[in-house]
Amino acid sequence: MTVPGVPVAEGPTAGPVRRRLKALDAFRGTLVVLRILIGSQVAEIAAPALLHAKGFGLTVADLVAPGFLFILGMAVPVSMSALLRPSDPRGPGGRRFLPRIVRRTVLLYAIGMFLNAFPFLREVLEHLRFVGVLQRLAVVYLAVSLLYVTCAWSVRPAAGPEVIGGAHRPVVRVLARGFLLGGFPVVCVAVWIVATYTFHNPWSGCADVRALTPDCSLEAYVDTGLWGVEHNFDGGRFDPEGLVSTLVAVVNCWAGLVVGMDIVRNKRRYDTVGGVRGRVSLLTVVGVACVGAGLALGPVIPIGKQLWTPSYALVTIGIMTAGFGLVLLAFDGGLWPSPDSPHTSAAPAASAAPAASAASAASAARSTAAVRRGLAPVGDTLVALGRNPLFFYVLSELVTDTLDYLPLRYHGEEGTVWSVLPEAGLAPWMPAPLASVVWAVLWLLLFYVPLARLLSSRGWYLRV
Template identity: 25%
Template sequence: MIAVAFLYFLGLYVSKLHCTRVHCHCLQHKPTSIELNSAESPRPVEEKPKRRRLLSLDTFRGFSLTIMVFLNCGGGGYWFFEHAAWNGLTVADLVMPWFVFIIGTSVALAFHAMMKREVSRIQLLRKLTWRTVILLLMGLCFLNYGPRDGPLSWSWARIPGVLQRLGFTYFILALMETFFCLKDLGRYQFGNWWAPLRDIVLYWPEWVIMVILETLWLCLTFLLPVPGCPRGYLGPGGIGDDGKYPNCTGGAAGYIDKLVLGEDHIYRYPTCKELYKTTQPFDPEGILGTINSILMAFFGLQAGKIILMYRQQPLSILKRFLIWAVLLGIISAILTKCTQNEGFIPINKNLWSLSFVTTLSCFSFVLLGIMFYVIDVKNWWGGQPFIFPGMNSILIYVASSLLSTYFPFNWEMKFPNSHAEPLFQTLLGTSLWVLVAYLLYRKKFFLKI
């Protein structure tokens, strides 16, 4: 009933609005693909080009969000829609990294646009700080509250979380762009021997920062002494590794979280708990993994810079996306030795290991490249239905998370041992949220932080 009431009042509220102050100026006309050849025809000086949305990015975001809602609704009870117990990769492990990648691409496009409008750095800092604080508070207040000492007690509240990680990742990337984003890209595009690599060379300070951060992750992960555990331990603890290190879940990552945040404020039900009989809490959105989340977003930022640098040459964009995908795929193969558990650094979503980031970044370049070609270059597809939740991602994500246990998104199963009823419940819940996103789109209502 709570969920029904929420949807009812949301509908009433939206129906009274024709357009919000935020975002609706982009939708006064039907969204079209980005203008790839805008510089080829002369225009009067006084005419301002219309702002064009990158529909493939909205679609990619909505595609990821739809899968996330599907998973939050239960995933039909199938094992491959659950997170991997420790090393390895399932469908459920793909979604959040894609979101992080998309954040990076969005930051590149948004900050370039604001720089062209000559928005001051003070205004940019104010904007990015405000958005970060809102994301952190939304994560803490709405999605993380699970008290054990009473309805108003926070003594056992989890501090890390999905929105917290997204917020902090956004903050670091936006901070870099505030100081290193280039407004006039045209003057760098020709006449230099490094022109084919200008999307990298022109942003060398950001690359230096990322190398420093990744070096820090490697040093802490493999060199930090953890009491009772071998250096560089990446295992699940518990009965894993023949039970030699039962209290070493996550190695340095788990140790840092417990040291800084305390055991009472990190996730107490890690995915390895059931299979490996672990007794230690471990947070998949912990402190150390956030460094690699920033790296994942940085690869998305790189995708955005490629789009900006070569916006008049769609084939060049696609070639560079393919090159990045191949390079990252090769790095992943080397780090993992093409095995689940025997590599130098196995793919691990809980740890956000380096191989996890390179693998998912490879997938992201491929998916965004395909959608960019199909939607923005060839106009073969408008992105429906994924574009609808993609343009209201914060609202749909938070609302679907808050109401995931209420009817009509959830009910007591009559046939819990069959996949039929859980799958129907999951598909119904997911479809309802896509419908909500579509109705909001029709009313031109977009929640924007």
């Protein structure tokens, strides 16, 4: 698994796609970098744009979770690409993946519960959360994987006339394909809209509330009714990773699934620079359209991560789709070729131009190659982080939680190692929000990046 909850390509059927497209690992690595930078902020002094929006709105921090869900969906067809091959029988092909899906779901949920319980103090265990980021990834992974296993056969080339359940295969194929490629997200969003906007919270202070408000929402009523306020995040009336909002969060994963299916089904398009650039154009257009649709829907259904509204899902799907297109262009579309590429090192022939022009072109080529050689480690680092993102997610959580529980006095006030060190060592020399950013960047460059490069050089990939 290469992002929280994302399976990597396994076996000979999926290997070529993973070897060919560095963008898959690089995009995961980019999300890991974003997650580390956001998760390493010091809440007391961090800029609001780097913290989650309160209520409705969108910040940089609100892009991390939908990014992981998107890449989770992309990895599902890559790791189970055999289901899209015409020679693979529908029934046995799908069933043989079920044990793997169940195992990963259980392990993801268990790791999430471990992080919620850490550092296993009594006050933490008494108010233990039953949901969280990894728990949501586990549930979403299960739903999207089952959707793919059940309906992937419908997008394969027809193998011949068959009858399924008394109905002709073409009819069933059309229905299954429609549900896989559009019906599934429409049903999820429709159920959320109907349930959310027909619900009136009977709690005191909420009976007269007609607008969509997190504390009086269906999400709050369900979460508090199931496990109580004391088990919600920060003791609030609702949990941002609760059950109702997961119904729309699964749509972000579905969007990644569609992109991943395109990668598997159109391998030849991704073999050439021209083909990759064509797909990048399509991804960019789709991404911009989704962002526009989400912003247009915003005045009707507010954009907000806390309730994971459909407008928020549309905007973040658009950002991730276009973002993956940019990474794809950089790593597989010739925008960021490797430093040893013949196009970067070969000097023009002397006979092709006058001597002065040839010398100038050769000098420019050498300068360009030098710049690309300097940038190559950045790309390699993103790929290295992208190959072990679950490990780095868990590690960053453990580091932050541990240092945030170690007490430390500063100027006579009680604090923690995590909050006092940047405040005492960095804040006196720069604005407080900048000190929080510098603190996060130092952790990234001095700890996580060297560790990622070490794991990659040794070929150690920690997966579930």
